[in-house]
Amino acid sequence: MLKTAVQTQMIVCGLGGQGVLFITRLINEAASLAGQDVISSETHGMAMRGGSVVSHIRIGPYCSPLIRAGQADIMLALSENDLHLYSYLLKDTGQIYVNMPRPKKYYSVNASRIARDIGTPLVTNLVLLGFAAGHKSFPLDYELLKKVLRYISPDKVFSLNNQAFEEGFKAANSGCRNDDPES
Amino acid sequence: MNKHKILMGNEAIARAIVEQGCTVATSYPGTPASEILSSIVHFMQEEQLKIHVEWSVNEKAAFEVALSHSYLGGRAAVSMKQVGLNVASDPLFSSAYTGTIGGFLVVSADDPGPHSSQTEQDSRMMAMAAKIPVLDPISPQHAMALVASAYQLSEKYQLPVMLRPTTRVCHARQKVALGPVRTLKRKSKFIREPNRWAATPHFRLKLHQELNCTLKAVSHEKSLLPRMTIKSPTAFTHCIIASGAAYAYVYDILSDLKLLFEVPLVHILMPYPLAHKQLQQMVDDFENILVVEETSPVIEMQIGNRKKIKGRLDETIPAQGEITPDVLFPIINEFLKKSCRTIKPPKEAGQRPTLCAGCAHRAAFFAIKKALPKALYPSDIGCYTLGINLGAVDTCLCMGASINQAAGFFHSFQVSGSEGRSIVATIGDSTFLHSGVTALINAVYNKARFILVLLDNGTTAMTGNQPTAASGKLPEGASGVSVPLEQILNGCGITFIRVIEPYDIPAFIAALTEAEQFTRSAHGGIAVLIARHGCLMNRDKLKTEHKQNVWVSLECTGCQYCIKNFECPALKFDVSKKKVSIDETVCIGCAVCIHVCPVNAIKIKGLT
Numbered sequence: 001m002l003k004t005a006v007q008t009q010m011i012v013c014g015l016g017g018q019g020v021l022f023i024t025r026l027i028n029e030a031a032s033l034a035g036q037d038v039i040s041s042e043t044h045g046m047a048m049r050g051g052s053v054v055s056h057i058r059i060g061p062y063c064s065p066l067i068r069a070g071q072a073d074i075m076l077a078l079s080e081n082d083l084h085l086y087s088y089l090l091k092d093t094g095q096i097y098v099n100m101p102r103p104k105k106y107y108s109v110n111a112s113r114i115a116r117d118i119g120t121p122l123v124t125n126l127v128l129l130g131f132a133a134g135h136k137s138f139p140l141d142y143e144l145l146k147k148v149l150r151y152i153s154p155d156k157v158f159s160l161n162n163q164a165f166e167e168g169f170k171a172a173n174s175g176c177r178n179d180d181p182e183s
Numbered sequence: 184m185n186k187h188k189i190l191m192g193n194e195a196i197a198r199a200i201v202e203q204g205c206t207v208a209t210s211y212p213g214t215p216a217s218e219i220l221s222s223i224v225h226f227m228q229e230e231q232l233k234i235h236v237e238w239s240v241n242e243k244a245a246f247e248v249a250l251s252h253s254y255l256g257g258r259a260a261v262s263m264k265q266v267g268l269n270v271a272s273d274p275l276f277s278s279a280y281t282g283t284i285g286g287f288l289v290v291s292a293d294d295p296g297p298h299s300s301q302t303e304q305d306s307r308m309m310a311m312a313a314k315i316p317v318l319d320p321i322s323p324q325h326a327m328a329l330v331a332s333a334y335q336l337s338e339k340y341q342l343p344v345m346l347r348p349t350t351r352v353c354h355a356r357q358k359v360a361l362g363p364v365r366t367l368k369r370k371s372k373f374i375r376e377p378n379r380w381a382a383t384p385h386f387r388l389k390l391h392q393e394l395n396c397t398l399k400a401v402s403h404e405k406s407l408l409p410r411m412t413i414k415s416p417t418a419f420t421h422c423i424i425a426s427g428a429a430y431a432y433v434y435d436i437l438s439d440l441k442l443l444f445e446v447p448l449v450h451i452l453m454p455y456p457l458a459h460k461q462l463q464q465m466v467d468d469f470e471n472i473l474v475v476e477e478t479s480p481v482i483e484m485q486i487g488n489r490k491k492i493k494g495r496l497d498e499t500i501p502a503q504g505e506i507t508p509d510v511l512f513p514i515i516n517e518f519l520k521k522s523c524r525t526i527k528p529p530k531e532a533g534q535r536p537t538l539c540a541g542c543a544h545r546a547a548f549f550a551i552k553k554a555l556p557k558a559l560y561p562s563d564i565g566c567y568t569l570g571i572n573l574g575a576v577d578t579c580l581c582m583g584a585s586i587n588q589a590a591g592f593f594h595s596f597q598v599s600g601s602e603g604r605s606i607v608a609t610i611g612d613s614t615f616l617h618s619g620v621t622a623l624i625n626a627v628y629n630k631a632r633f634i635l636v637l638l639d640n641g642t643t644a645m646t647g648n649q650p651t652a653a654s655g656k657l658p659e660g661a662s663g664v665s666v667p668l669e670q671i672l673n674g675c676g677i678t679f680i681r682v683i684e685p686y687d688i689p690a691f692i693a694a695l696t697e698a699e700q701f702t703r704s705a706h707g708g709i710a711v712l713i714a715r716h717g718c719l720m721n722r723d724k725l726k727t728e729h730k731q732n733v734w735v736s737l738e739c740t741g742c743q744y745c746i747k748n749f750e751c752p753a754l755k756f757d758v759s760k761k762k763v764s765i766d767e768t769v770c771i772g773c774a775v776c777i778h779v780c781p782v783n784a785i786k787i788k789g790l791t
Binding site: 015016024025028029032037038039040041042043051052062063064065066067068069070071081084085088116121 | 187189298321322323351354355356357358428430431432434435436438439507508509512524525526527528529534535536537768
């Protein structure tokens, strides 16, 4: 079930190939499963060739998929740089969940490092989402997201996806900040 | 049945096309319309239906194939991006006169912004110029409803009908209601009517007159008349007219401002033919009227009395660019004489797009720059337009233009006596098949001389790896008949053809030198190099690649030549160490970069 607000506006950003679209789909399906209306917008085409990619997700009775500046409740950023690009979309009270090598401000986690330890950087996106879902203030339920992850993951990669999502969740609850000693 | 599903706009359009009993669907891929045809294939297979689906070689072919099915009474759909409609404009204009029998839906997806196009043109203008009705959906769910309306309209009036979604509809995902799939079981039959299907100019005049009468009747279609959010709006002074995705933005902004019940909002579902009189009557009593639409002022221009109208024409709304909610918010506030806080996005740009790590186009461009650094480089539309980052793309006009421009530059140099500069044109395999073949015949026939590098990655990469005629694969996965590029080149009169593996930089440079000599020899002409290497976005192809372990030795001087001239995403500059390193999470092990480093510091592990 959706834990808190009925209406939530969310930004997911990263670089092309980092899996922004996959977690956008996951959040969409989870919101829908919780009985909410949902509409989102995403980047395609040339921008996807390694360029910056952003998704807008609006849960609730919205007509258009785009979030206005200063209106987003939540932001999931797969890299620190994207944070600077898109944080103008956040409300003053908006929450940021970000993947960064030396977590400090915001709700931050070294998702890249955790993903690498699992075996592939391709699941960085799911580590970050699991991490976000591990916070009380995140509006989508961990178990609900997990259920959706099961049916939208191709069989071959499900266990890896699931592990990434669980590790992210654990990182949020252990309070461990996963500093990267190398960088 | 009222099942709900989250669908992307293009999937929703595809679903509605299938639900409406369409049995021939054609397309040429182009962002933001590409996913429509592949989604039709998906729903066709899921529902076990018989539909002829095809990735046509270009939009004109796609249009004419689908139109022909409608001539025989079946329901047909053709989808493309807005610039694709330019290519299909010849049959578009003519078919408005001949009309259709079975419902014929033309989906032309616009790209205000533009996000992934060479223009911001408005397909609704094209519908108006061609004189066919056009419907403007606000969201995926709305697009589904309008596909149904379009088929009804098309069959009632025997006209092609256009659906004009924009990027924000095509690439939105929304929870939508699925409907039942209709199977119409119509037998295709041709009823001779030469004065219509093969009309001479004399009969064309008559058809034009009939078309004008039909359009008048269409504009009065009850279900598509302008609608207003407030039933008795006499108490208000301001009114907004909007259509398409822009309507959704206005609606949400008014909702945010809690003004939905104070500012009457008129929704235009069919911008052409517009119900002028009804609209004029609806808005006549307001003091101030704002028209919000993308991208051209199509509705605004059709309003006769524009004294009280604000919009794109008086530049209340900028005359170019996407109308995002952020653009619109201050405009609506000012129109309503309200103050608002505006937040500006940061000026710094995001990471610019680049060719993928291991992309063979990058290798080809590097070899071209190395072999013929002073050449003029006409290029074309596709991933390889990103060769601009490598300084190997000088022009990019429209599909197939690289070859015509190479010929044009050659003749221009000749006629002005400034010959001497080499010309190396680049074009992808799919773009070549789309509109490069006739260009090449023209260039050969008119004795142009240049080098053409056909970047053959065996697919339409930029738009999501749709199959090409050369690959011979069909959209549903079956095999069709392959049309090999070498045979086409032969048929076009090309005598110099070399197939090169672009990863082999030294061999490529040697081939370019030989090609250059051919273009300048007594009996020379156009030299074509086919740079053949599969696209790595295709995972099966990626698995078969020979992966080599590449590393950067201490000999690296930190000059960053490789980063500036090769721009592989796997090459990273370490600022603290002042050396380049390989990001192994990105590197695919093609080892092309070992040819790039000026001091040979990039090496293959195990080799000295």
